[in-house]
Amino acid sequence: MIKNWFRNIGPGPLVAAAFIGPGTVTVCTLAGVNFGYSLLWAMVLSIIATIVLQEMSARLGIISQKGLSEIIRTEIKNPVLKVFTMVLILSAIVIGNAAYEAGNISGGVLGLQTIVGSPSIQMGEFSINILSLIIGIIAFVLLYLGNYKVLEKVLVSLVILMSLAFLITAIVTKPNIGNILKGVFKPQFPNESILTIIALIGTTVVPYNLFLHAALVKEKWHQVSDLKYARKDTLIAIILGGLVSMCIIVSAAAIQFQEISSAADLAKSLEPLFGSFAKYFLATGLFAAGITSAITAPLAAAYVTSGCFGWNSNLKSSKFRSVWIFILLLGVLFSSLNIKPIDIIKFAQVANGILLPVIAGFLIWIMNKSSILGVYKNNLKQNIFGFIILGISILLSVATLNKVFQLNIF
Numbered sequence: 001m002i003k004n005w006f007r008n009i010g011p012g013p014l015v016a017a018a019f020i021g022p023g024t025v026t027v028c029t030l031a032g033v034n035f036g037y038s039l040l041w042a043m044v045l046s047i048i049a050t051i052v053l054q055e056m057s058a059r060l061g062i063i064s065q066k067g068l069s070e071i072i073r074t075e076i077k078n079p080v081l082k083v084f085t086m087v088l089i090l091s092a093i094v095i096g097n098a099a100y101e102a103g104n105i106s107g108g109v110l111g112l113q114t115i116v117g118s119p120s121i122q123m124g125e126f127s128i129n130i131l132s133l134i135i136g137i138i139a140f141v142l143l144y145l146g147n148y149k150v151l152e153k154v155l156v157s158l159v160i161l162m163s164l165a166f167l168i169t170a171i172v173t174k175p176n177i178g179n180i181l182k183g184v185f186k187p188q189f190p191n192e193s194i195l196t197i198i199a200l201i202g203t204t205v206v207p208y209n210l211f212l213h214a215a216l217v218k219e220k221w222h223q224v225s226d227l228k229y230a231r232k233d234t235l236i237a238i239i240l241g242g243l244v245s246m247c248i249i250v251s252a253a254a255i256q257f258q259e260i261s262s263a264a265d266l267a268k269s270l271e272p273l274f275g276s277f278a279k280y281f282l283a284t285g286l287f288a289a290g291i292t293s294a295i296t297a298p299l300a301a302a303y304v305t306s307g308c309f310g311w312n313s314n315l316k317s318s319k320f321r322s323v324w325i326f327i328l329l330l331g332v333l334f335s336s337l338n339i340k341p342i343d344i345i346k347f348a349q350v351a352n353g354i355l356l357p358v359i360a361g362f363l364i365w366i367m368n369k370s371s372i373l374g375v376y377k378n379n380l381k382q383n384i385f386g387f388i389i390l391g392i393s394i395l396l397s398v399a400t401l402n403k404v405f406q407l408n409i410f
Contacts, residue, residue: 012237020292022107032252037183069307101331108290273378353400
């Protein structure tokens with residue numbers, strides 16, 4: 001039974017790996033430190049929203065055997081709207097992932113540094129972080145092999161490692177189960193928590209995962225009968241990913257009223273209270289979160305670019321490889337030299353903020369087209385959930401623009 005379950009594992013764990021990056025770990029850490037268990041309900045809402053959208057994306061990929069960006073390009077007939085949408089998608093996913101890639105690699109580095117220190121090479125005025133290069137090389141080798149099954153097995157293993165690391169860390173802190181259940185089932189809005197709530201949802205409902213999932217399911221499955229496996233895979237993986245995020249919040253809630261700005265700080269703070277092994281488990285989880293996102297972000301960018309330009313999306317295609325190599329190299333460069341591309345990240349945040357409701361809207365529109373999905377188009381219940389999530393994504397978009405431009409809407 002277990003062997004059969006592993007054989008039917010699909011891209012779900014890769015999607016979970018993509019949304020549990022260093023950014024998610026940091027947001028969950030701050031949510032736990034500042035608000036205890038009271039924002040766990042926001043993670044439950046995020047998990048439900050992610051399951052609904054990712055199921056649509058997976059269903060689209062299996063039934064059409066095409067990627068989301070490819071379908072958007074062919075279905076939008078108005079040339080002006082088509083150009084605007086393609087530019088927005090490329091800006092948010094390709095430029096955005098290039099900017100965030102440095103953060104993904106740096107997150108993995110922070111986890112390793114907690115365990116092995118900070119080895120570096122001095123070259124003139126620059127200090128090159130060796131750990132960034134190591135993570136970059138690992139990601140490069142796995143992507144260059146161009147073997148989906150190998151990539152899938154490695155990422156599934158890293159997701160399991162990450163899940164166990166954060167779960168054990170949460171158990172070690174001996175949390176109050178009653179308070180956890182209260183946080184999960186009773187929505188609360190502590191003072192100054194609204195931006196953290198929006199950030200928790202925003203780091204889980206990720207636009208590039210919708211493109212990644214539709215592209216990857218057609219690598220794994222080719223028959224309509226496989227839809228049941230894709231749905232089960234999506235459900236299990238995203239719930240597991242959500243539980244990982246909740247474990248980080250629970251772990252962070254054990255440390256109150258301390259100066260903590262990242263998961264690396266949390267790892268150091270846990271050591272005097274719960275022993276050095278708590279620090280090592282958390283550091284291992286942070287490393288796994290960083291390296292999985294460092295692999296999936298360039299992969300998503302390559303799939304999106306291929307779909308937008310109508311290129312072959314084969315993992316070994318030269319054009320496909322050139323995109324992820326470019327994203328990965330930029331990430332390694334910025335991370336190893338400790339350069340923070342603030343302006344690029346701000347641009348990416350704006351583009352992603354606009355992109356989520358646009359893509360959620362296009363996805364719901366496409367999922368109602370009989371010409372693409374036939375009898376597998378959205379039913380009434382799926383549309384109701386979809387439009388509720390579209391409303392949430394508009395709120396997220398406004399919050400992102402508010403944060404970047406300091407509009408003081410909230």
